[in-house]
Amino acid sequence: MKSIISDKSELMVTRFNHEDTLAACGYSDGFVRVFNLATDNKIWEINTSPKEAGPVNALRWRPSNEMNSLSPSVLLVGNTNGNLYQYSGKTGKEVFHTQEEGNYIMALDYSPDGYTFCTAGKDNLIRIYD
Numbered sequence: 001m002k003s004i005i006s007d008k009s010e011l012m013v014t015r016f017n018h019e020d021t022l023a024a025c026g027y028s029d030g031f032v033r034v035f036n037l038a039t040d041n042k043i044w045e046i047n048t049s050p051k052e053a054g055p056v057n058a059l060r061w062r063p064s065n066e067m068n069s070l071s072p073s074v075l076l077v078g079n080t081n082g083n084l085y086q087y088s089g090k091t092g093k094e095v096f097h098t099q100e101e102g103n104y105i106m107a108l109d110y111s112p113d114g115y116t117f118c119t120a121g122k123d124n125l126i127r128i129y130d
Contacts, residue, residue: 015059024075026056044092054081063114078105
């Protein structure tokens with residue numbers, strides 16, 4: 001068994017990337033932290049809700065396959081303040097951001113081809129992004 005030291009805030013959700021080289025972790029304080037599994041080191045962290053803490057409770061890595069040229073190293077992040085982000089998994093650079101006003105994002109996922117993703121939350125809407 002291997003352990004990575006978590007910070008003081010509560011860990012809410014974790015996801016391995018498709019290559020099993022990175023682990024993304026979402027925390028109760030609104031932070032996302034990505035760890036390199038070969039070295040056990042944190043490679044980046046971002047606060048997804050700097051104004052008011054909103055726990056990160058949904059994470060997904062974008063899939064890739066021979067049919068598309070998309071980078072699989074993109075992390076989709078949702079929090080309880082309705083913030084939705086895409087980050088470069090290797091650098092933490094923000095690729096996309098929107099806020100679903102009044103929503104508490106509970107779930108999100110990519111389509112198998114990686115070109116679209118959807119969210120679902122407390123407002124009972126399924127939003128599809130492309």
